[in-house]
Structure formats: structure tokens, C-alpha cells
Amino acid sequence: MTSALAPTPAIQRRGLLYRMSRSKSGMAGFVIVLLIIGMTIVAPLVMNHTIAPDPAHAWEGPSGGHLLGTDNSGRDVLKQVLLGGGTVIFVGLGAAAVTTVIAVALGSLAAYLRGWVDSALLQLTDIFMTIPQIVLLAVLGSFFQLTSPILLALLLGSFSWPVLMRSIRAQVLTLKEREFVEAARSLDLGTLRVVFVEIVPNMAGYILINFIIAVTNAIYALVGLYVLGLAPLSGANWGIMIHQAWTYGAIYIASGTPYILAPVFAIALVQLGLVMLTRSLEEVFNPRLAEG
């Protein structure tokens, strides 16, 4: 009886950072992610945006002047890496935000209202899940000029929500049976309030973790688009770098190795940081793991 009485606040508001810091890998992930985001913000402010081509020094290996060598047209690889994270991360965050908002809104309403709303929304997820995303994006890419990062984020985000929507729906189905929800319902607080003020904040941890997972997925999808050349190759970012390095045959040129590996490594580092971060967040939000 007592154990059932043990208070298990869904989120311990105080000491979130403290508890996160107890997981070493989580803290490391947090630092990595912070550093990379900081870099993508700071780099464009302190560096010249356009890196002038210098064909005389094409395909140079690492040297004092060019720490990671140069590309096919003699541009500095390190500078490109430092400047090329912005779009990737912005689109990743934006797409994840779009996905999460749609998934939470639709998933919780479907679960709370049930009935025809639920069946209709489930039908919709079925439809979305059967469409091959990458093909659709390719088709859309040929119709629209996907140069705007905002448009990219919207597009990526509005196709990846169904999976998360279903798991949010499952969560809400159990949460809505909780007694405090029933109490809110019998006080006639109104559907929107019960769903978005009483229920959804109780899943904050779960949502945050899934948001981060969505960021990693969006980054992969975006990079995939660039690598396959399905998105316009204007500007410079990690995805475009990989595509260029590949098409100009960097792997066949010994001194071109850094050119292709540097963006791959940058992307891998971001993803690693994010995954490590979710680990420690899981620990923070899961009371049973956090207790020991």
C-alpha cells in the first residue's frame, strides 16, 4: 500500500540540470550539442560568408594554411565545415518542431476524443505512412525550388509525424484514465484545456526526448536529399559538401579524403551528441531509473 502512495511527480522541476549532470555521457552529449549550435551561430558572424574559389590550389592536402585541405575549386574545407552547419541544424530543428507539434496535437486529440475523430486521424496516418517520403520529396523538389530552409523544414516535418503521433496517442490513452484527468473532466474544464493543460504537460519529458529523436531523423533525411541531389545545390552546407565531394570524385584523390570525411564527421558528431543527450534525459524523466 505504501509503495503505491510513494509520490512520483512526473517531472522534478528543480534540479533538472543537476540530475542530467549525473549521467556523464548525457552531459558530454549536451556539451557537444551546445558547442555545435554555438559554432553554427558564431561562425557566420565572424567569418566571411563567401569563400572565394582559388583553382590554383585545388585538391590540396591539409597544411598550415588549410587545416583540412581544399576542395576541387581550391576553397578551404575547414571554413566550409564551420559555415555549413547552419542550414542542416536549422532545418533539423524546424522539421522536428513541425513534426512534434502536429503529432502531439493530433495524437492527443485522437486519443482523448476517440470516436470518429480518432478513426479519421488513424486513417490519415495510414495514408501518410504508405507514401514513400523520399520519392514524394523528389517529386516535390522538381516542382518547387526548395532553396528556402523554412520550406524544407515544413516539408520534412509534415511528412514524418505519423509514427510519433501514434505513440503520443498511446500515451494519452493511458494518461486520460488517470484520476486527475477524470476530475478535470467532471469540472467541465473544456476539451482543449483538459488535453493541452492537464494532460500534455505530463508528457513533457517524453515529448522532449521524441523531439530530439525527430531532430536526428530530420537531419538524416535532409542530408539524404542533398547527397542524392534531390534538393537544389545552391549555397554550402554539410549535405551539399558530401554531394560535391562525391561527384567530383574526392574518394579517388588521396588529398581529397578530408573533404569528404569532414562533413560526414560533423554530422555524425551532432547525431552522437543528440543521442547521448536523449539517454540522460530518459534518465531524468524516468523516475524509476532516476531513483537509484
Add this chain to the structure above:
Amino acid sequence: MATVVNQERSGTGSSTDRPVLQVEDLRITYRTGRSGRAVEAVRGVSFDLYPRQALALVGESGCGKSTLALGLLRLLPRLGGISGGSIRYQPQGGGDPVDVRALEGRRLRAWRWSEVAMVFQGAMNAFNPVLRIEDQFADTIRAHAEGNGRAARPSMREVRERAAENLRAVRLEPARVLGSYPHELSGGMRQRVLIALSLVLEPQVLLMDEPTTALDLLTQRSIVDMLRELREERGFALIFISHDLALASELSDRVATMYAGRIIETGATPEVFAHPRHPYTSGLMRAVPRVRGGGPGPVSIPGSPPDLAHPPAGCAFAARCPHVRDACHETDPPLETVAVSNGPELTAHRAACLRWRELAEEAAAADDAEQAADAGQTDDAEQAELPQQKGATE
């Protein structure tokens, strides 16, 4: 082996026995996760448990009842530990007393369950769901046989026989129960299986932590009746933990009230309930509404127990006590004998309150006054009782 012990035991059983369990100044400390600060959940508990005795441990939730029981069995969680005092166990077949704190590894496991067994709080919901009841018995019996280094592993037939005997003792049909999975049994049946399971190794001491709290009245009643019979039959000593005073009073011959990690009153059950000497015990008694008869309505105890991370200097109950005086905040009252008239030391009535003598006198005076008042009202009282008697004789 077990049967020999049993015979020896049933031959004796007078109050001149040596205590089977002697606990002295036991202290148990938990380190709490976040800051690593220490919380002393049991703060110097002493008592002797005699063979065949039933001791009820009562008190509010959080007062340290379960912690004490887990400590006695050396089953504390990782962050808890015994920080002082001693536990001695006297095997009844004769032999030297065992220092329980010094037991380790294999010897500790062999001692647990076969000598002292425990039914945990809420354990009836903690059965392994994929094991049949007979497998649960087999696990217990075999694990112990190995722990004892016995050569022959008991066969399944032997296991079933022993299980059936104990299931019948708790009034369950072995044929139906042995092959069932836990979820196929009701809460009351599971609780009885658990008792049978704890008795299968014929322990001399049985600890039960809130064994009936989650059950309804009728099931609770049948388990209490059954325990009383079993104890007479097999002669084990019982420590019964509960926050239900009335229930404890029916099952036990001795009671100990715990407050903030200490025993603050103990004695023979009828004596303590008739003349509680600690304000907390009388407070607990007054807090329970009565189902029959008039009498004064129940009264709650205001406030809540002290934070054990910072126990107060004087009497731990001072903040809630209606009889508190300045001295109570300074002196920590020791457990004093308040009445010995009722027999040997093992039933001595002891309480830890600085003012027990004054309060006892006040209570006696109030009783007299009440009796005088009652004498004048006998007629009314008799009339009020009439319908009840009619109902009972129908």
C-alpha cells in the same frame, strides 16, 4: 530436522523460555539518494520476543515498522544499513545464540526463511506471474535444501506433499491451488498462499508486514482467525506489523507502539489498550471510530511526525502532544516501566513519556468521575441496548 525442532518446541512454551529473538538498541540508517544525507529510520529499538508470543507493532506510516522488520532479517535495501545495536537469535533446539549482525553469505541465507521468515508488505502482488504455485513452493524448498548443503534434492513429489500440508493449514484446497498461476487466485487466496509459503520451512519466528491491509473485512477476519489457530498448532512466534490497532489487538498478546523510529510504549495487549500510558498510543486509540455503542466520537492527532533527518532534541512527539510541557522539548524520555503487576518481565508495561505518572493519575480521576456519572444513567443505557440484543438473538 524440522520435525525434531517442532516436537521440542511444542513440549515447552511457558513464559520461562529464553527469548527467541533479542533486539538491543537497534539503529538503522538510510542514505538518501540526492544529497547522501543520512536518515535514521530506526533509532534505538530494543525488545525480546519469546517463543509462541505474538507481538504487534503498530504506528503511523513512515514510523519505521517495515524498516525494522527488514533490518531484523538483514534484508535492507542497498542504501540502508544497520548502524548500531545487536540482534541475537536463540535456536530453540538448543545451541549457542546466533549474532544475526555477524551472519554472512550462505549462513545468512540458511538462517533466513528456515529460522525466521517474513511476509512482505504488498507481496501478494509481487508473485512471479509465470510460475505456478507449486513451482513457487519448489523454489523455496529446494533453494533452502541447497543452502543447507543437503545431499538429496527434494523431488517434486516431496515438494507437493509439503506444500499441500501447508496449504491445507491455511484452508486452501491444494488440488485447486497448486496448479494455478498467481493471477488466477483472488487477493485473499494469494495472501494465504504467501503465508503457507513462509511456513513451509517451519520457521520459529514469522514476521508479517501489513498482511491484511489490502484485503477486505471478511478476508482479513478469516486470515486473522487462521493465524491464531496456526500459531497455537505450530508454536511459532509472530511479529505482526499493522496500522490497524483494533486488528492488532485481536491477534497479539503483546503490543509495541512505534513513533519516529522508536518503540514508545509496549506491554501486554489488554493492559496497553485498557490503560495506555503514552499520549501517542491513547491518541491513536481515540482516532479510531467505533462501530457499536455511543461513547465519545473519534479525535484526530494534529500535525505530522518529525522529519527523521533532523529529529527534535526532546520527546519526538512533543510537537503534537496535548500534554506537552517545556521539559518535554529538552529531555528525551526513556522507556520506563509503568506497571509490572501483571506478571513476569516479558509482559511489563513500559512507556516513554516524562509525564506518564501525572497523566495516569488524571486518567484514573476522570474514570472515577465517569463511573459516578454512569451510575446515574444505567436505566437509559439499558434501554438503548435493547434493540441491539433483539437483533443478535434473531
Add this chain to the structure above:
Amino acid sequence: MTTGTASADGTPLLQLDAVEQVFRTKKGDVPAVRGVDLHVNEGEVLCLVGESGCGKTTTARIAAGLAPPTGGRVLYRGRALSEMGSEEKVQYRRGVQFVHQDPYASLNPIRTVFATLAAPLRKHGLATSRKDAWEQACRLLEQVDLRPPENFLSKYPHQLSGGQRQRVAVARALTLKPSLIVADEATSMLDVSIRVGLLKMLSKLRTELGTGFVFITHDLAIARYFGTGGRIAVMYLGRVVEHGLTEEVIENPQHPYTRALLDAVPTMDDDEVGAVAGEARKLRGVDIPSLLALPSGCTFHPRCPLFREGLCDTADPPLEPLAVAGGADRDVSCHVVREAVAEAGRAS
């Protein structure tokens, strides 16, 4: 005797009319409530007692409109819920509030006491500003004896003790000034030392605000204490088996099941310590039959000490008025007791 009063035309505040609840499960249909008629008048207490699983909670949830019954009707001030328009429904929702058993589950863990109390006040236009809501929340907390209220308003549930949480839950139920509170085992998860305090507070609300109660408990002593002056209904396997004035039923139980329940109550009066009370306690079986395979005739017959073969296992005894000597209205469903009372009546 009864503190409650029916409204001028005799319509009860809330009435259950032959309600049934059948849960469809994989193992089969579970008839948790099998035709229950009950009513509560304004300001009255109706206690519902019985073993666990007998359908108390299910009945209460039907009464509070949290689950529609699969059969029968619920009437609020004489109007059936199923026929109500949305305006009436709002009146009913505000008029009947539910207090859950577990104070640890019934408060939203991430909302402060103030947020919990202010939401219904603001939503229903009872408070027009934050300051107004704050003042009203203070008054509500004072009503449930949480003083000084300012200390509690900004706290989260995990910072409160069990008793304090349950008081907050009651305060929340009071926000809409209900005429009926349905309390499901509202004190059973609390320690003895704080239980009485909560019961007293609820009694005070009854007398001061005239709130009616459907009070569910398995503790007969608590039913007696809180239900004084009201009525009690004893449930067994989804039916009411005895119904009458609380004191009379407890002092003079008629149905063998009610008697067994009362005999099972442990007491600590010195003369009764360790005593084994009368024969009625000796039930023939302790196990509650499964709702999936109900016994024939009277569902209590496999356990009943008064069981008479050929009668009890064939015919289902109806719940009908019984003339109990010296008592007021009493409904009992038992063949044998009815016969005995009839005989006693003839003899005298």
C-alpha cells in the same frame, strides 16, 4: 431523523433507477452492477458499504456521470441524464462532484494547488480576475481546514502529505458549489491519525453548506461515524442486499451478509479483545464467487450461514421492505430472514 429533505414535490436530488453495468471483457461479460435502485435527497448522506469488488465504485461512477450505465436510468432533480439538453447537463455536472480514493493520483502532479483550484473558477466565470480567483481559492482552502491558505496555494502535490492532498481534492470538488459529493473511499488510504480530521471536515461541510453525500467505504465504523442521520446500503455482488437508516442497520442488521460484515469488525474494547463473536461470523466460505459465474438463486448462498437448501439456491430473493421491530423503513433481500420476521409477527 434524516437530515436530508426531498424538494417540495418529493423529488430526490439524485436517483438511480435499476442501473446496470456490464463490462465486456475477453473472458466474458462481467455484470458489475446488477439492477440498483438508490436515491439521495438534498443534504443527505447515503453510505455504500460492501466487500471489495462488489460494485461500489462502479455504482458511484454511474451516479457521478463518469460512466454511462449499460442499463437503467440516472435522474438528477427528477430529470433523466439521457434526456438532458446541454444546458441541463452543465447544471448536473456542476451539481455532482466526485472525490477519488487515491489523493496521490487525483491531483495533477505538475500543477500547483492554486492552478488546480483556479481553473474551474475561471472556466465557469465564478472568478473574473486572477486576484479574485486567489481570494476564492483561499476561502476554499479555509473551508477544508488548510490554514493559512497562502502557504498552500503555491505548493505542488508532491510537497503535501496524503491528508493535505485529500483536502485539496475536496476543495477542488467544492469550487463549483455542488449539491452532491460522491466520495469513493476518500479516507481509506490515509493514516488513522489523519482520517478522523478529514471526516470531521467533511461533516462540517455537510452541516454548514448543506452538501449531500454518497459516501463509499468498506469500514463500517467510518460509515457509522460519518453517516449518522443518513441511510446506508449494503452491496453484495452488484446488488443492494440491505438498506435502511445507518444507525438502525448497524445496531440491528437483518441480512446474514450485513451481520457477517459487522461481526468481522475488529474491536479493541477490553472485554472483547481476542473474543470470537457469534455464529453468524462463521461464513461457510470466505471466497467471493466470480462475477463470471454467479451462484444460482441468492448469490450469497454458497457462503451464507442461514442457507436453506431448495429455497435459497433456486429463487432470487427480491429487495423488499421488511417490518423490523422498533425500526423505521428497512429493505432486505433474504428469504429466511423474511420468513422468520413474518413468523415472529404472527407469534406476537
